[in-house]
Amino acid sequence: MTESPAPHSLPATAGETSAERPWPVRHLSPKIGDFISRLPAVWVEGQVLNVKRWRHLVFLTLRDTDENMSISATLPAREAEALGIDLVDGTRVVIHAKPEWWTRSGSLQLAGREVRQVGLGDLLARLEALKEALAREGLFDLDRKVPLPFIPRTVGLVCATQGDAEHDVVENATRRWPGVHFEIRRVTVQGPRAVPETTAAIRELDSVPDIDVIVVARGGGSFEDLLPFSDEALVRAAAACETPLVSAIGHEKDSPLLDLVADYRASTPTDAGKRIVPDAAAEAQGLARARRTMAAAVERHVAREMLGLRTMRSRPVLARPEAMLAPYAEAVARGRERSTRAMTGVLDRAGASTRELTASLRALSPLSTLERGFAVVRTPEGGVIRDAAQVSAGDALRIRVARGDIEATAR
Template sequence: MSDADGFPGDNEPEPVMLPGTAAETSPERPWPVRHLSPKIGEYVSRMSPVWVEGQVLGVKRWRDLVFLTLRDTDENMSLGATLPAKAVEELGTPLEDGARIVVHAKPQWWTKSGSLQMRGREVRAVGLGDLLARLEMLKTALAEEGLFSPDRKVPLPFVPHVVGLVCATQGDAEHDVVENAQRRWPAVSFEIRRVTVQGPRAVPEVVAAMRELDARDEVDVIVVARGGGAFEDLLPFSDEEMVRAASRIVTPLVSAIGHEKDSPLLDLVADYRASTPTDAGKRIVPDAAQERQGVHRALATMRGSLLARVEREERGLSTFRTRPVMAHPARMLDPHRARLDTLHHACGRALVDILSTADARARELSASLRALSPQSTLDRGYAVVRDAEGQVVRDASVLDPGDQVLVRVAQGAFIAEVEALEGEDPDLY
């Protein structure tokens, strides 16, 4: 046996045994590349043939084989593939870059170069009908989720100060939007993000640009514009990732993709669908000339209404001034003056009656008071005697000889001294 058969020579050391499986490898016992690459080939060879779809790129023919690259239009991924020239010729149309095909191929691992390639057996062109059917399925699924519901749409601002524009690095879309918008409203400004608008880089770049503009508080509305193209070129704007990203944009979104007949799914999720980039430029801002005319018309209408109201009030005032009551205003007071005189006389009579009644009553009370007053008794010669404490003396026994008393008579009063009490000196009287 030779060394290639895994047996050592007579004078050579026994080789180290390699791990049997990948799980048994370690930093101390790794597989060499020459051992790993065939292992990968064995694993890949067990894979069944698969139908795979992609966009054609870099078509080259060599003898009976056609070499090409299958590219995913949504992700930046690609695989090399080979096809029998006969199978390609049976398509009936030339296989050119950008075409979409479906290939029935089996993965093949090239051990020496360590590369994977799809070895095709059959090839079919992806027709427009197939693409439309897939888009319709995606459209139905997204609609069921409510992404196209009118309730989700928000109105565009009447006068945006800053417009975010996502457009191609080259093309007329940017010019059409900016030129038409600034022609209508010169004060509007733009935040422009130039991106790739077709191919595998379109989706991630457009999504990143929309998110960046949405995060800027000064941006009032976002416009995504592209100036037309083939149906396949507009497919990124129907990509599920882009549509979902657009549905999460908070800033009002305007879709201006292609021409009026084009209708990618981005149009359905946007808050406003412009038929062209030119239409978008006209829609996002008002027409300053028309608004100025509207202001002038409104001012004229208000001025006319105000003048008509003033004239109407002047006519009413003139009519009111011609009335007799306005010609001789004092006549309005005549009825009130007569009424006031009547009330004045009535008040006088009432006051006289009140005073007469009060006077009679006062006289009556005065007579009664005089009749009941001690003064009348005093006038008949009687006197009121009070002791030193001011008490009226009703019993002579409370006094002692020598006590002083106050005697009030009809006219004045005097102080007297008790010399004797009645009964002690009967000759006194």
């Protein structure tokens, strides 16, 4: 076992320490205490948790709900009694205390000297300041709000572990739309655990794909009881929620900030149950009315069309449709007659001209000459004999008469 270094050999400052020459805890802890003892007393605000009384002291934890940080503190019992109220979990107080280091346990706590309850006016002023800051960021803008689904597949419900809020939401929603399903997260809705539990439940339900709307419900309460629903961390978690969110805190007079950032504010959990789903009976009646309206509209349209058809059919042109063709038939007949006469004239003139040309052709044709008894004498090669001197005795000749050829020999 390694022996601790002798006191005379310890480093004088923290910067001179090393792995080979460390400070023992018994040396470090008093030094931390010396440093902390020089710190001045401070007024600090927080929420009281874990209150315990022992003899003349009250031990408690002072918690900052916005950042989820805490520090231990003590108070003289007489100061706690002089406060005039029961110092219980959830009470918001301001303590005048001096930081104190407990050397043996190595822990820091505040040694309280005075304590005061945070007044309602202070809370309202801080709440108003937070409200204005969030409004400047646009968290309450109407264009950020999204409409609720007409028929949600599943409704996420954040409510108290005990109370009527769950019953009011589920009962009224189921009565209106029996097929609705719920995914319920039961949390603490009052006191120091309300903010972290409610925030975690909202984020968890927002991550479930089948959940189409989230309802945060609480059945009203005092201003102090509803403070968690104006907590900045919870409000920002609701603003970051991608699933449409309904706030049903049930407090008309002082609306918590969750109401302002939610996509829809329900006045009560009962109102939320009626808002998140449609009324099946009313929708069925509306559907029946729509069907009757459509049927009547179709019947009126058919009746108008039938009347139009009867009116059209009663017109003379449709009663005797062939009458509209009569003027055109007469025009076609006259055209055919004129065409026939014109064609006949053309053919007659062409026939007469053909006859004249035929007569002239016949008169000028060599065949006509042959018909009168003349003949054409040719050589075997086809040459025409026009002079007797062209032929010698014994030459072969071909004689063309009107009807055929004659083979002959010259003598």
